[in-house]
Amino acid sequence: MQAYVPIIALAALAAGFAVFSIVAGALSGPKRYNRAKLESYECGIEPTPQAVGGGRFPVKYYLTAMLFIIFDIEIIFLYPWAVRFDSLGVFGLVEMVLFILTVFVAYAYVWRRGGLEWD
Amino acid sequence: MSATIGTSVVLAADGVEGFGADPWWIIAIKVVGIFGLLMVFTLFNIWFERRVVARMQHRVGPNRAGPQGLLQSLADGVKLALKEDIVPKGADRIVFVLAPIISAAAAFLAFAVIPLGPVVNLFGVRTPLQLTDLPVAVLYVLAVTSVGVYGLVLAGWSSGSTYPLLGGLRSAAQVISYEIAMGLSFVAVFLYAGSMSTSEIVEAQASGGQLQLFGMTLDMPSWYAVVLFPSFLIYVVSMVGETNRAPFDLPEAEGELVGGFHTEYSSLKFALFFLAEYINMVTVSALATTLFLGGWRAPWPLSWVGGGVLNTGWWPLLWFLAKVLLVIYFFVWLRGTLPRLRYDQFMHLGWKYLIPGSLAWILIVATVRTATTSETLDRRTLILWTLGVILGLLLLSFVADAVRPRRPESPETTGAATAGDGAAPREFDPFAGGYPVPPLPGQVRAEPVLTSARPASPRGSTRLDEPGEPPAVSSGQEAPRA
Numbered sequence: 224m225q226a227y228v229p230i231i232a233l234a235a236l237a238a239g240f241a242v243f244s245i246v247a248g249a250l251s252g253p254k255r256y257n258r259a260k261l262e263s264y265e266c267g268i269e270p271t272p273q274a275v276g277g278g279r280f281p282v283k284y285y286l287t288a289m290l291f292i293i294f295d296i297e298i299i300f301l302y303p304w305a306v307r308f309d310s311l312g313v314f315g316l317v318e319m320v321l322f323i324l325t326v327f328v329a330y331a332y333v334w335r336r337g338g339l340e341w342d
Numbered sequence: 343m344s345a346t347i348g349t350s351v352v353l354a355a356d357g358v359e360g361f362g363a364d365p366w367w368i369i370a371i372k373v374v375g376i377f378g379l380l381m382v383f384t385l386f387n388i389w390f391e392r393r394v395v396a397r398m399q400h401r402v403g404p405n406r407a408g409p410q411g412l413l414q415s416l417a418d419g420v421k422l423a424l425k426e427d428i429v430p431k432g433a434d435r436i437v438f439v440l441a442p443i444i445s446a447a448a449a450f451l452a453f454a455v456i457p458l459g460p461v462v463n464l465f466g467v468r469t470p471l472q473l474t475d476l477p478v479a480v481l482y483v484l485a486v487t488s489v490g491v492y493g494l495v496l497a498g499w500s501s502g503s504t505y506p507l508l509g510g511l512r513s514a515a516q517v518i519s520y521e522i523a524m525g526l527s528f529v530a531v532f533l534y535a536g537s538m539s540t541s542e543i544v545e546a547q548a549s550g551g552q553l554q555l556f557g558m559t560l561d562m563p564s565w566y567a568v569v570l571f572p573s574f575l576i577y578v579v580s581m582v583g584e585t586n587r588a589p590f591d592l593p594e595a596e597g598e599l600v601g602g603f604h605t606e607y608s609s610l611k612f613a614l615f616f617l618a619e620y621i622n623m624v625t626v627s628a629l630a631t632t633l634f635l636g637g638w639r640a641p642w643p644l645s646w647v648g649g650g651v652l653n654t655g656w657w658p659l660l661w662f663l664a665k666v667l668l669v670i671y672f673f674v675w676l677r678g679t680l681p682r683l684r685y686d687q688f689m690h691l692g693w694k695y696l697i698p699g700s701l702a703w704i705l706i707v708a709t710v711r712t713a714t715t716s717e718t719l720d721r722r723t724l725i726l727w728t729l730g731v732i733l734g735l736l737l738l739s740f741v742a743d744a745v746r747p748r749r750p751e752s753p754e755t756t757g758a759a760t761a762g763d764g765a766a767p768r769e770f771d772p773f774a775g776g777y778p779v780p781p782l783p784g785q786v787r788a789e790p791v792l793t794s795a796r797p798a799s800p801r802g803s804t805r806l807d808e809p810g811e812p813p814a815v816s817s818g819q820e821a822p823r824a
């Protein structure tokens with residue numbers, strides 16, 4: 224854990240700087256109330272009413288997030304395999320080919336079903 | 343901690359074990375040093391980018407504040423600090439304030455494991471010019487850059503406004519899509535270096551073996567940018583996507599989304615997002631330098647000077663910064679050259695080219711490496727197997743292509759949508775979609791009489807019936823540009 228101590232120190236400094244900036248920004252700027260200024264910005268027209276929590280947005284984004292998880296897990300398996308590749312030999316290669324092909328089936332399915340199309 | 347470790351002097355950078363055992367004041371100096379370096383580099387970068395883009399566009403760029411306008415970014419920062427800090431009515435206050443903090447703090451963290459140089463003498467203590475190193479350093483970088491995505495999403499969501507929400511979602515989808523390609527491009531590097539620690543990857547790129555050719559001994563290139571060029575290519579494309587920079591700056595497409603996720607932010611909160619974006623740019627450039635461009639080591643002709651004296655002491659910091667600046671120049675160059683992609687083109691590139699391409703490249707690298715290092719397998723068998731697998735995949739793709747049902751060309755789709763399909767020139771109705779569009783290559787404009795093929799847009803056809811005005815307007819607009 225010794226190697227993580229400097230990271231914590233850097234994180235503390237960075238977060239401290241960010242918090243300081245926010246506080247300083249709130250204190251240093253002027254405060255002039257204007258009702259229109261607090262409306263959400265929509266290029267000057269009356270803002271569209273927005274549901275609390277963002278309302279609904281396209282299901283495509285959820286799909287992208289789920290695909291991301293699948294491939295991220297694949298990456299997590301690939302990293303230790305790559306680091307220890309030379310000592311695994313042919314066995315490691317064959318196993319990884321099988322694994323990548325298996326994930327590739329899912330990828331081909333998503334592609335085929337139009338999951339990668341944006342219109 | 344200081345009493346026990348303070349006396350033990352860390353000497354070598356061999357292996358990851360030596361890191362993190364510095365005396366506390368050395369750690370403090372390094373932390374402040376990296377923080378300062380990133381701040382100054384960011385201020386410099388903004389100036390650098392504006393000046394270089396200005397040159398590319400035959401302008402002068404900022405040249406008033408300070409010598410050559412160097413203090414312009416600082417002046418802008420002060421100006422932002424003196425602006426009103428607005429929290430819009432519909433915003434979720436806590437998350438709205440939290441988002442820039444997450445974004446900025448996470449941006450600084452990745453630099454903790456970037457090696458800036460070899461072991462140097464810092465106030466009498468010999469210590470590597472690197473804050474710390476982990477056995478999983480590159481994974482750590484990916485992890486903290488992912489935390490930065492939370493900043494974007496939360497900023498977009500908490501603003502309680504339409505454009506920021508769309509921009510935030512786009513940013514998130516974009517960053518996670520390109521993070522996969524980025525992560526996959528590292529695999530070949532780890533495979534060659536046999537490590538995920540940044541200092542060991544730099545070490546692995548120190549020398550690249552020798553080649554006997556016509557009686558001469560030639561040094562092989564050792565940078566992974568050369569050895570693993572496809573990986574480098576994939577990394578470069580995905581790093582631009584990952585940092586939301588032109589030509590992939592869709593979350594900030596002013597024409598459609600105003601400012602993207604930070605539309606509602608003002609004052610220093612906006613400055614924090616700006617800072618985070620530029621630090622991220624530096625981070626991915628530093629990562630490119632470390633993983634692909636030989637890290638802090640002097641580039642080729644310089645590495646021979648004085649038997650490698652330029653690779654010792656404080657010199658490497660210079661090479662490192664020069665390489666990072668070179669990559670940043672590349673960023674600026676892209677911005678000055680390429681137009682922005684459309685969102686579907688962008689996702690198409692990421693999901694359908696970069697990801698399968700990098701997976702295939704990983705398999706090729708692994709196979710070649712097994713063939714060159716394995717003793718149990720002779721090469722002929724392996725080559726035959728590889729050919730067999732490739733042929734099998736080709737066959738599979740042909741079968742898949744044959745089985746796939748062709749989508750019938752329905753008459754409902756307009757000319758613009760199916761333009762690429764038909765070889766014969768198709769007539770199309772320029773007003774079919776309700777607004778006029780120019781014909782695509784291979785399309786001919788229908789005669790006004792024939793446009794009744796699709797009666798859905800009466801407004802368009804009535805306009806076409808009087809062919810005098812719309813063409814005159816369009817030609818009048820086109821003429822000055824040509």
